Amino acid sequence: MQDYFSESYYYLENYGLPYLKGLGFGHGGEHYFWDNKKRKDHLIVLQYTLAGTGYFEMEGQRTIQRKNSFFLAEIPSDCCYYGEKDWRFLYFEFSKEALQWFFPINQTHLDSSSRFQELLLTIHDQLKGQTDVDFFENSQLAYSLIVALKKELLTVRVEKYPLAKEIKDYLEQQYQKEIGLMDIEEHLELSRYKAIRLFEKAYTVSPMAYLKKYRIKRALPFLLDNQRTIHEIAKLVGMSNGNYFAKVFKAEMGMSPSDYQKSRHNFK
Incomplete structure (x- = not known):
C-alpha cells in the first residue's frame, strides 16, 4: 500500500451499463483539494480511508475521515474533500450510469466492515497495472462493487437505528x-x-x-x-x-x- 498510483479506463461504447472509469491509491497534503462544483467530468467517487485524517464537506458541514470511513461524492456537485499529509485512501470512480443506485449521492459513513474493505482491496489488486481491461469485465466488477456498497450502506443505516x-x-x-x-x-x-x-x-x-x-x-x-x-x-x-x-x-x-x-x- 505504499505505492500511489491511478488507472483510468475509456471505452467507445458502454451499452448503458455502469463501469469503473478509474481507481487508485492517493494521499492528502497541501495541494490536495477537490472542489466538486468546478469539476467538468460526470462520475461518482467512492473514497475509502486507509490511514490518517481527511475531510469531506457538504451543505456547510465537515465530516472527518479516518481509517475505515468512506464517502460517496457526485461530480459535479456542491461538496469538496481534502486531507492532511498522512491521509491515505483508496478511490474508485463510477460512470454516471451508477447514479440510479445511490440516493442521496453525497454521503459519508464513519465505520465500515472488514468484509467491505477486503472487497475493495481485491478489486484494486485485480485491476492494478491493467490499462486495457475488457469492458464487460470492468462492468461486472463495477456491479459487484455496487451491490456490496448497497449492502454496506443498508447495514450502516440499520445499525444506526x-x-x-x-x-x-x-x-x-x-x-x-x-x-x-x-x-x-x-x-x-x-x-x-x-x-x-x-x-x-x-x-x-x-x-x-x-x-x-x-x-x-x-x-x-x-x-x-x-x-x-x-x-x-x-x-x-x-x-x-x-x-x-x-x-x-x-x-x-x-x-x-x-x-x-x-x-x-x-x-x-
Missing part, C-alpha cells in the same frame, strides 16, 4: 395477524410518528408498506401450491379478505394473484 430493526422483527413475527401502527406503539412503547420516521430512515419505506411487501412474499408459496382459495391465503398472511389481498398483490407484483399462478405454472 436499532429500534427500526426491532420494528421489522415485530412485523415479521406478527404478519399473520391484523396489526397496525397502534400495535407497534404498544409493543415497543414508541409513538407511531417516531416509529414511522425511524423505520423510513433505516429501510426507506414505512412500516405498513414493508408489512404489505412481506405479506405478499409469504403468500407466494401458497399461491404456487394451488391448494387454497385467495380468501384463505389472505387470512394466512394477515389480510382481511381476498379482495383486499388481490388489490395489494396487483399493486406490488403488477398482476393479479390468478395471473401470477398461471404465469408460474406455465414454466413447470
Whole structure:
C-alpha cells in the first residue's frame, strides 16, 4: 500500500451499463483539494480511508475521515474533500450510469466492515497495472462493487437505528395477524410518528408498506401450491379478505394473484 498510483479506463461504447472509469491509491497534503462544483467530468467517487485524517464537506458541514470511513461524492456537485499529509485512501470512480443506485449521492459513513474493505482491496489488486481491461469485465466488477456498497450502506443505516430493526422483527413475527401502527406503539412503547420516521430512515419505506411487501412474499408459496382459495391465503398472511389481498398483490407484483399462478405454472 505504499505505492500511489491511478488507472483510468475509456471505452467507445458502454451499452448503458455502469463501469469503473478509474481507481487508485492517493494521499492528502497541501495541494490536495477537490472542489466538486468546478469539476467538468460526470462520475461518482467512492473514497475509502486507509490511514490518517481527511475531510469531506457538504451543505456547510465537515465530516472527518479516518481509517475505515468512506464517502460517496457526485461530480459535479456542491461538496469538496481534502486531507492532511498522512491521509491515505483508496478511490474508485463510477460512470454516471451508477447514479440510479445511490440516493442521496453525497454521503459519508464513519465505520465500515472488514468484509467491505477486503472487497475493495481485491478489486484494486485485480485491476492494478491493467490499462486495457475488457469492458464487460470492468462492468461486472463495477456491479459487484455496487451491490456490496448497497449492502454496506443498508447495514450502516440499520445499525444506526436499532429500534427500526426491532420494528421489522415485530412485523415479521406478527404478519399473520391484523396489526397496525397502534400495535407497534404498544409493543415497543414508541409513538407511531417516531416509529414511522425511524423505520423510513433505516429501510426507506414505512412500516405498513414493508408489512404489505412481506405479506405478499409469504403468500407466494401458497399461491404456487394451488391448494387454497385467495380468501384463505389472505387470512394466512394477515389480510382481511381476498379482495383486499388481490388489490395489494396487483399493486406490488403488477398482476393479479390468478395471473401470477398461471404465469408460474406455465414454466413447470
